[in-house]
Amino acid sequence: MKTYLEFEKPLAEIEGKAEELRAMARANEKMDVEKEAAALDKKAATMLRDLYKDLSPWRKTQVARHPDRPHCKDYIDALFTEFTPLAGDRNFADDHAVMGGLARLNDRPVMVIGHEKGNDTNSRIERNFGMARPEGYRKAIRLMDMADRFGLPVVTLVDTPGAYPGKGAEERGQSEAIARSTEKCLTIGVPLVSVIIGEGGSGGAVAFATADRVAMLEHSVYSVISPEGCASILWKDAEKMREAAEALRLTAQDLRQLGVIDRIITEPLGGAQRDPKATIQSVGKALEEMVAGLDGKSREKLVRDRRAKYLQMGAKGLAA
Known part of the structure; x- marks a missing residue:
């Protein structure tokens, strides 16, 4: 059974009929x-085109959170072969919100790391809805270190509302773990490419996406805070999330214009959830192109260029 978003209700009625x-x-031949x-x-096809022709930032946020969008595990299962999961941070525990391991992308050895939200009640609880704890970021650091040691490109798939803000996570050094993971992204001497496949929320996303090349699916979102959180802070009213989404410039189109991301991956009409297979194929093609585009660069140049990319980000706007 299809899941329809609030703004898709008229479409649901027609397709249902x-x-x-x-x-x-x-039943009656x-x-x-x-x-x-x-x-x-x-x-219904005409209505679908009209609904998705010019989505507002808030509607894009809703699409990015759609429960039927393909998740990290779906991409790994479809795009990577010989995936060998690696668990634990060698310090506290294994965080199931972060999955990663050795794999092959089009027969090329890589390290793949991503947030996994889960696809039903049990798996969402197990995966903590994609909200990583400190041990998740420390696991990612461990895997990036391993990739650096063996000269393997790193692929990250980002889909998280943000890092988990619970008491235990804070006690175990959540902010420090996020900062260390972001630092590790900046210092490894191997190609690092990232795709925002759904939500890219706050530092929890930046800790995986401080990459040489960053792509976003057409209807994914990437921002420093959720629209609801922003509205609660600015207006003391979470119901003003639509205005907050506009102000945050969180869409792939805005972020490409601002130079925060490098490319946009087109989704099928109606969003990734309408045709997961086609979406996964498009992401796979983009990943292969981004990794291949970094071939031949020395580790020194990779680190230097990556650092310069993020130091220059926003400099044009500040100068103006």
Whole structure:
């Protein structure tokens, strides 16, 4: 069963009616409803194009959070072969919100790391809804160190509302772990590429996405804080999340214009959840191109260029 977002309710009614007609025809072979169902399909296709033609930042946020979007595990299962998961931070525990390990991308050895939200109630609880604790970031640091030691490119898949803000996480050094992970991204001497596949929330996302090349899916979002959190701080009212989403410039289109990301990966009409297979293929192609584009660079040049990329970010706006 499809999951529809709030702004997709009119579309849900039309597609639901078409499905009802076809279900009636399956129950009664003498009924011929294909003409009526086809007309509803055509109307639904037009409505889908209109709905997604010019999505507001808040609606893009809703699409980025859609539960049926492909998650990190889906990408790893489809794009990477010989995936060998590596667990634990060698200090406290294994954080199931972060998955990673050795794999092959189009037969090229890489280290892949990503946030995993889960796809049902049990797995979402196990994965803590993609909100990593300090041990998750320390696991990522360990895997990036390993990749650096063996000269393997690092691929990160970002999909998190933000790092987990719980008491235990703070006691174990959440902010320090995030800072160390961001530092590690800046200092490893191997290619590092990242894709925002859903939500890129706050420092919890930056800790994985401070990369040589950063791409975003067309309807993903990436910002320093969630729209609800921003609205709570600025207006003391989380219901002003629509205004906050506008102000945050969190869409892929805004961030490409600002120079925060390097490329936008097109999604199928209606979002990644409408055609996960096509979306995953597009991400795979982008990953291969980004990794190949960094071939031949020395470790010194990789580190120097990466550092310069982030030091220069926003300099044009400040100068103006």
